[in-house]
Amino acid sequence: MKIGEMAAMAGMTTKALRFYEERGLLPAPTRSPNGYRDYPPEVLNRLDFIRRGRNAGLTLAQIGEILDVRDAGQAPCHHVEELLADQLAELDRQIADLRELRTNVAALHEGAAAADPNACDAGDICRYL
Amino acid sequence: MKIGEMAAMAGMTTKALRFYEERGLLPAPTRSPNGYRDYPPEVLNRLDFIRRGRNAGLTLAQIGEILDVRDAGQAPCHHVEELLADQLAELDRQIADLRELRTNVAALHEGAAAADPNACDAGDICRYL
DNA sequence: ATGGACCTTCACCTGCGGGGGAAGGTCAAG
DNA sequence: CTTGACCTTCCCCCGCAGGTGAAGGTCCAT
Numbered sequence: 001m002k003i004g005e006m007a008a009m010a011g012m013t014t015k016a017l018r019f020y021e022e023r024g025l026l027p028a029p030t031r032s033p034n035g036y037r038d039y040p041p042e043v044l045n046r047l048d049f050i051r052r053g054r055n056a057g058l059t060l061a062q063i064g065e066i067l068d069v070r071d072a073g074q075a076p077c078h079h080v081e082e083l084l085a086d087q088l089a090e091l092d093r094q095i096a097d098l099r100e101l102r103t104n105v106a107a108l109h110e111g112a113a114a115a116d117p118n119a120c121d122a123g124d125i126c127r128y129l
Numbered sequence: 130m131k132i133g134e135m136a137a138m139a140g141m142t143t144k145a146l147r148f149y150e151e152r153g154l155l156p157a158p159t160r161s162p163n164g165y166r167d168y169p170p171e172v173l174n175r176l177d178f179i180r181r182g183r184n185a186g187l188t189l190a191q192i193g194e195i196l197d198v199r200d201a202g203q204a205p206c207h208h209v210e211e212l213l214a215d216q217l218a219e220l221d222r223q224i225a226d227l228r229e230l231r232t233n234v235a236a237l238h239e240g241a242a243a244a245d246p247n248a249c250d251a252g253d254i255c256r257y258l
Numbered sequence: 259a260t261g262g263a264c265c266t267t268c269a270c271c272t273g274c275g276g277g278g279g280a281a282g283g284t285c286a287a288g
Numbered sequence: 289c290t291t292g293a294c295c296t297t298c299c300c301c302c303g304c305a306g307g308t309g310a311a312g313g314t315c316c317a318t
Contacts, residue, residue: 004264014265019306034314036265049254056234056258060305066255075249080258081241088238091231095224102220105185109217112210120204125178126195129185129209133294143295148276163284165295189275 001039002032010047017047025050025064057087130168131161139176146176154179154193186216 007014020026026046029037046067053063062083069076112128120127136143149155155175158166175196182192191212198205241257249256 002265013307015307016305018267023305034265036314045253049258052258054305056237057230066258070254076255077241077249077257080255081238084234084238084241084258087234088231091227091234095227095231098220098224098227101186102217102224105213105216105220108185109210109213112206112213120206124174125199126205126209128206129178129181129195129213131295142277144277145275152275163295165284183275188273 001041001043003037003039006039006043006047009044010051012047012051020047020050020060023060023064025060025067056084057091058083130170130172132166132168135168135172135176138173139180141176141180149176149179149189152189152193154189154196185213186220187212 001009003014003017007017010017017026021028026043029039029043032038049067050060050063053066054060066076066080066083069079108129130138132143132146136146139146146155150157155172158168158172161167178196179189179192182195183189195205195209195212198208237258
């Protein structure tokens with residue numbers, strides 16, 4: 001299967017496939033006599049997996065780790081479980097950070113909404129921020 | 130004041146100050162006879178303002194807009210209020226996105242925690258993701 | 259034989275906010 | 289006089305996941 005067909009089936013671009021190959025997430029496919037990449041059909045499973053990983057917010061490096069384990073002939077379940085736990089912790093951290101920021105911005109906005117332009121000192125640029 | 134002194138007072142690096150100047154957030158200062166940047170003290174207020182803006186999650190471009198208004202001789206209160214409102218909406222959007230992602234990842238993690246490696250099909254890479 | 263759709267590699271661009279380090283000028287103290 | 293701490297400009301680098309475009313080869317149909 002040529003790269004364009006494979007990309008279409010996976011719902012990705014040809015650029016992305018070459019990028020995954022460069023990053024080691026896709027094995028270098030055999031080439032047709034004309035030099036075109038010639039993918040075996042099962043690569044589609046791999047691309048679907050990469051997409052599922054992306055959808056879970058995993059980085060390509062993390063997805064690559066899982067693929068490496070699988071390629072080494074082992075079931076990556078344990079590693080996947082760990083990565084998902086890490087990802088949950090990371091998401092909780094990010095959400096907490098954003099919520100804290102939101103609280104601060106909301107307080108600033110409260111002040112700014114009742115702003116009196118005449119009370120502003122040009123030297124401070126803006127007293128509501 | 131030399132760039133290093135100003136940077137130290139503002140709690141920033143000299144690199145950052147030159148970067149802000151390049152981005153138009155800081156006016157090009159006069160130069161001492163030796164070519165060194167020579168800042169007037171009031172630039173410190175401007176740097177403090179930039180930091181307050183960054184702390185509120187504003188981009189340098191947004192902060193630059195506010196500074197432009199102030200430099201045009203107007204009180205930027207209204208513009209600041211708008212930007213803070215935008216920022217609140219953006220934060221709410223990001224938080225909602227992360228929470229949705231967290232829900233999905235948590236569901237995957239639930240499954241993976243009870244994973245049975247023998248039930249995995251190598252073709253799918255990992256059935257828990 | 260010619261057009262268009264596909265493929266190849268290569269190198270650079272995006273957003274965001276700077277950081278790293280080279281190569282050289284300047285200044286004060288010892 | 290030399291050492292070390294500053295300063296200058298310059299260009300490249302990071303993460304992240306690709307996207308963009310150039311220059312050229314290939315394949316299929318008309």
